[in-house]
Amino acid sequence: MRSHGGPKKGASPENALQRLFNGCTDCDICRFLMDESCLLFPEIYRRYDEALETRRMPDTDALRDLTERCTLCGLCPCPDVRANMIRAKADRVQDEGLEPGARALSDLQTFGRLGRRAPGLVNALLSTPMARRFLAKVFDVHPERSLPPLAAEDFFRWAARRGLDRKPTPREGTRRVAYFTGCTAAYLFPEVARAVATVLGQAGVALYVPPQQCCGMPTVVEGDMARSLRRIRANMAVLTGLAAEGLDIVCSCPTCGYFLKVTLKENACLSTGCMEAGAHAGPSPSNYGASSLADDAFAALDPKERILLSQRVFDVGEYLARLRAEGRFRPAFRPLSGRWVYYAPCHQREQGIGTPYLGMLQNIPGLNLEPVGSSTDCCGMGGSLGYKKAFHAASLQLGASLMEKIRKAAPEAIVTDCLSCRLQFRFVLGLPVYHPVEVLCAFGSRA
Structure with a gap:
């Protein structure tokens, strides 16, 4: 290898x-x-x-x-x-x-960390016509796109104020969970991450927000492998260590979950029984490596750790469904009237976990929530790619079929796990968009 x-x-x-x-x-x-x-x-x-x-x-x-x-x-x-x-x-x-634009737009982590000292000032500056012209010229941001504002308080600071950055000690009958937040929820939509903390707390979970880097997917999409590998290595060192201590790892971002569970695992092992073996003693070293049809782009990373990590990462909806089946999570929903649609985004569907949120949310009294989109529909945003001049038109083209289906459904709001989809839906359709866990947090209480 x-x-x-x-x-x-x-x-x-x-x-x-x-x-x-x-x-x-x-x-x-x-x-x-x-x-x-x-x-x-x-x-x-x-x-x-x-x-x-x-x-x-x-x-x-x-x-x-x-x-x-x-x-x-x-x-x-x-x-x-x-x-x-x-x-x-x-x-x-x-x-x-x-290109400078690709480097900047794919690095929300750096932008969020630099702007956290004065997010109001950063947002005010970015909203000026001069700033928009500068972004369009230097970073190739499409003039019709506005960069989303930074949150007044990012999730990591919120979590630290509540002691969630301290690892909980083992307790009898208590599940310990490490929350891999993702940059978009951390710096742009911390209300989603706060809802995750609240709902998991209602389920009796001891939550830990560990040190973490960007998952790596945005920079991998742009081909920035050197920066991606630095961040992936840092995350793997933390997360595999926590998994070895018995903590489960959850993601509310489908892209982070897909990257950790699927992308890093692919081409790590050749054997048909490799994944099953990895759950126990680990596959034979002779089975590691890429196929003859493709290189392993992550060959610098330990394949056994990649496989074992993929088996300890769960989507938050997937994890809540498991807790619900065990009787640990029993939400008692308050009524919510409205006609909404639920869209399961690409990276959620490709984790092979079904639609765990949909079944839970359809129990809310008065809410008419219907799924929308086929197994190949995509919003077209592509993370940060939709902001680029060169990709803006293609982004709208890719999402056209899905947007038309949503228009025909005529919903009052959209529910989706993906925050990039949220940005695209708001831009194209102008509708309110919510993460499923926000709805669970607002209309469900522990019974």
Whole structure:
């Protein structure tokens, strides 16, 4: 197995992209499966059909263009596609460097930490016409997009004031849970993270908010593998240590959960029984490594730790459903009238956990809550990508089908787990958007 700290020196993004191109065009399944919900596959097959007609394979520029079309939404059925795309993005940045706009927009952690001393001043400055022109010119933010304001108090400070940054001691019959918050809930929407703390507290859970970095997905999407690996290593060191002490790890952000549970695990092990073995003694070292069709983009990280960590991370809704089945979480709901829709976002669906929140929220008296969207629908935001000039139109195109379905449902509000989806829904539809745990917190009480 190759071990390194980032992209292989002298690696070419065309190597991974050529494997992706050849593999996808040999398979052809995604030609129609992903024709409306993805920018990548329609272009792959358009290039393939063109190559058949002209008898010329795509050139370097055409292949490199593919890296700009993938948001790593996870909807494609083949993990080798994602692995090759992550490798290609990283190799491209290694080769060409990273644009200032992509570097800034993918790093909410740094922005949140720098702005936490004076969030009001930062927000006031960002709202001025001069600042918006500056962001559009220097950081390539689309002029129609407004960056969301920083919270007056970020969640980490709120948690520290309540002692949640201190690890709880083991107690008989009490579950200890480490909450991996995610940057968006920490710095932009701390009301979601506070609701998580409240609801888990009502369920009798001893909550701990450990030191944490950005999960790594935003920077991986941009190909910034060096920065991503630094943060992933720091998180893995903390979280695997907590898991070894018996703490469960929960995420309210579907992207953080998907990255820790799925993305880091993919291509860590070859054996069919690898995951089952990993739950006990761990897979044989001979089974570690990538397939012959894709590189392991995270080969610098211990594969056994990646697999074991994935087995100890839970979505908050998934975890609450488990507590509810055990009789530990019995919300008694207050009535709530209204016609709302629930959208299960891409990174939540791809964790394979069903829709645990939907069943709970449909028990609220008076609330008409219906699911919306298909298994391939996407809001199109792509994390921070929707803010970029070059991706703004594509973002709206990707989300058009879902937006039309929501308009036809004519809801009064939208419920979704994803805060990037919240930003997109507010921008396109102008409707109130809530995280499911906010609704549980506001209308459910411990019985």
